[in-house]
Amino acid sequence: MDYLNALVAFLNFVFVPGLAYGAQLAIGALGVTLIYGILRFSNFAHGDTMAFGTAMTIIGTNALLALGITFGPLPTALLALPFGIGATILLVLFIDWLVYKFYRDQKAKPVILVIVSMGVMFVMNGVVRFIIGVRDIQFADGERFLITARDFKEMTGLDEGLAIKTTQAITVVVALIAMALLFWFLNKTRTGKSMRAFSDNEDLALLSGINPDWVVKVTWMIVAALATTAGVLYGLDKSFKAFTYFQLLLPIFAAAIVGGLGNPLGAIAGGFVIAFSEVTITYAWKKVLVYLLPENLEPDGLVQLMSTDYKFAVSFAILIIVLLFKPTGLFKGQSV
């Protein structure tokens, strides 16, 4: 038995990828949960907002590279991120003005807004593919690894290597910064508090003189920033493909709902719950178990509970299990 190698294999294949994926889902789910809490509908166009932001960031990255500007060992996309965020903010404010405002003024029911957001989703779906195409795009440059598996093996003398990709480290760091900024904003600033008040009790917020138009605008801006950040981090870590981002909607919604819709803390927790359950259930545990079990008990198969093709099923199984026991999510969310 070799606990150390088992631990390293676990960290390398389950924990580190799960942590990065969880952080990406968490930032995505924060956007969904903010829209749900303040505009009071489930925004199906969120995945495509992420795709649009990422597409814009890729265009910005290419422009920077063409000018010969890089970010040294870090991906150039981080330099282009503010541009991507800016473009996405303009887009979502435009869509809000063009589409959602009309339904808001009519005091349309949330379910109508959900369907409207599906329409927006399909339009954005097309727009993004039109702009950047349907193919798989790798846009991560700079140093690929923080620690490579071989360096780790040489350093520690273990059989198993622990590789940490730069993009994984960046994901976690950027996610932490984004979350810290968001919570500081929501809990400490006047506008942030007024957003929470608006989410908590709309009528009373109006009575208190909180301007709903401003709250809605700021919400869209924050959501655009979060969506673009989540999309870029995911794209750096894996790759960008419009269709993948559309599919990301599923685990992101699962994360937001598991955590409790409308609750930012819940969105973060939900992101990690979904990510770790997906990774642990679709991972072939043989490698770890080989170190842990005595030789005669060594598994023959891969010990993979489910093929990775079923990873979305995992999200939804977790979603159903959590909602059966806690109908408003792990953290107190608004009831759906």
Place this chain on the structure above:
Amino acid sequence: MSDPFLIGDAMTGGYGKGPDILHGCTIAAEKGEIAVIVGPNGAGKSTAMKAVFGMLNVNSGSVRLDGEDITRLTPQERVVKGMGFVPQTSNIFTSMTVEENLEMGAFIRRDDFRDTMTQIYDLFPILKEKRNQAAGELSGGQRQQVAVGRALMTKPKVLMLDEPTAGVSPIVMDELFDRIIEVARTGIPILMVEQNARQALEIADKAYVLVQGRNAHTGTGKELLADEEVRRSFLGG
């Protein structure tokens, strides 16, 4: 006779395009006084108060604050004009702390409101103790204090309370009434809808009994308490 500080004068109206609920109903509050609206269930008490605050269509009649006609203003605009309103239900931000509730009450103020907050904490000491606790975790009576405190943060010229004692125990009710009297002593006129008619009439300087959206009896609280007909119909003998 000069106009009272706040008056809803001969108001007729109802919700949206529905039938009229109020029929020429008049309600007023003078400076430093407590005016209460009492009456049987469905008499239009809360509706009358909402009409004064602009939450329903007043088809005829007018609402005047300090001599200014505010009939056409939205509730939000009336808050800016100096009206404080405590709704009957959902009158606090449950997920926010007591202090944040008060801050949100002062949202329209751009000046330093710490003095007002200190005054409110003096008035409701329990709120100071629980200021970092989520308002939704407080007891019914404490929630009502948060709600009144929130409305007072704008330094309103008049405070309107819609059944402040609904759903609290008799002991808490007495305490809330004491606090309301204290607020009135600071010079803020109070207009209040009350379910507990007898206790409300005892503290009222002016009282309105509404029946089916019309003024049935008007007088000082003591007069109405002594009035044989009012006693028989609303106070149970």
